[in-house]
Amino acid sequence: MKKKILFVIDSLICAGAEKSLVTLLSLLDYSKYEVDLQLFHYGGEFEPFLPQEVHLLHPLEYTCFAEKSILAQIKDILCGKYFRFFIARLNFSLKLRLHKQANNIMKARLYWETVGSVIPQSKQKYDYAIAYAQGIPTFYVGDKITANKKYAWVNVSYRLMGKEKIYQYNFYKCFNSIVLVSDSAKNVFQNIYPDLIEKMIVIWDILDYSFIKQLSQKDKSYTDGFLGDRIITVARLNKYQKGYDIALDACNILKNRGIKFKWYALGKGGFRQEMEQYIKEHNLEDYFILLGTTPNPYPYIKDAALYVQTSRHEGFGLSIAEARLLNIPVVTTEFDAVYNQMINGKNGLVVSQNPIAVANAIEHILKDKNLYNSIVNYLKNEKKGNSEEIQKFYQLLDA
Structure with a gap:
């Protein structure tokens, strides 16, 4: 029975x-x-x-x-x-x-x-x-x-x-x-x-891994024709735990430095209205794009140059793990569980929980092609998935 x-x-x-x-x-x-x-x-x-x-x-x-x-x-x-x-x-x-x-x-x-x-x-x-x-x-x-x-x-x-x-x-x-x-x-x-x-x-x-890889190839992702570096974050629109205030400030710093990029956020939550206000006040409409939600975020992750997580707390950091499965370099803040999966300088960069540190890491990894390629190569050789x-x-x- x-x-x-x-x-x-x-x-x-x-x-x-x-x-x-x-x-x-x-x-x-x-x-x-x-x-x-x-x-x-x-x-x-x-x-x-x-x-x-x-x-x-x-x-x-x-x-x-x-x-x-x-x-x-x-x-x-x-x-x-x-x-x-x-x-x-x-x-x-x-x-x-x-x-x-x-x-x-x-x-x-x-x-x-x-x-x-x-x-x-x-x-x-x-x-x-x-x-x-x-x-x-x-x-x-x-x-x-x-x-x-x-x-x-x-x-x-x-x-x-x-x-x-x-x-x-x-x-x-x-x-x-x-x-x-x-x-x-x-x-x-x-x-x-x-x-x-x-x-x-x-x-x-x-x-x-096989399920995520299959889904990443199933649907279309970005449709805006942008030719620069795409950054993606997949997280509930929450200020404190997910650190979207850090992300917005980091985005503004990068814009003021003249970096060519677009940062996309997949998620919904109570912080959205404040985020929209910040984006408008700092003229970030072309830099920080709120995509809402989708049952299949994996094409967006696969087609991005970089995955960024600005959390203050995570039990594990599932979206980081999914980005790693798809061989996308990661920049993440140093939350409590981060070293359960991140090796700083190997599969991405781990930085302190402040906008300048996040912006510096993003600029560094996007400009230093040797570093970027070494991280991608490391990710390709990481163990994929843990269905066991x-x-x-x-x-x-x-x-």
Whole structure:
């Protein structure tokens, strides 16, 4: 009899953890496992890439209600439906207004404190339940799912303090294992919860080289006819973690130096409006181009001269790894997990987290053709992919 697995993640938007999950699902042995997938938001760019064997569960009833307009919600209430949902959503909205500076970690707690009580327990029992992201998926699997074993994935360098640390401990202590995607992510997490260290293991984000190479040749990329050096960044439009403020300042420095380039950003997020304002104020319309999202970023990476990551924190840095698979030199800031895959001067350049350092590295690598070509040659000889990590996943289930 097949074992039943439930995966839970916020959505399948174009982002690192989501991409990692789709890759894992594409490699699973479906002769042994029956897989359900629960999302909290539907319509993400990676949904079409789900294997046909994966059963995408219907949206939670509360999710359907919350995504309706206020007018539609009021109509439901007048018809005698979902009053508890409405009160929970109202309380959550009020808490967000009271905590305008709340980060995503705090928002997840506020959501679960107000909404969690109106989400019913799942009627299905699983052999394994996997929260494939921090926050709400972890809370949902911890509170609402019945399973023989539960696993929590931590895809970032997860720094918890104060109330957030205490609140989330009550969930993580109930999981059978906690999976970190890099050694540095594990080090950060065990410093927060040292008494949970026996539960922690490292399974790297899985990179399927043949799949990525195939996709890189499938679709078209740039259409603007630019003949200079293209720079690409693939990351959520976020100011602090992804460091897009650093990227914009570095772009402005390069423009003022007279460098011929275009810097493209693939992603979406809450920082977009501020980015657009900065681009306009500094006349960067021809230099920093926001491309939005695509389910297939690989042609853009393949056709670029350089991949740049300006993050302050990453659990692993999946897009850097994908650029390396496609033999594209990398310039990256020195975030905590960077040396899990970067060798400074060999497969790219690692610099401090400031715009001048980033701009200097970009200019250096683009102008020094000997350096650029030596990095490309090194990348061509690097080991490609790590699909063998799937064996660690099977070992986790069988433990």
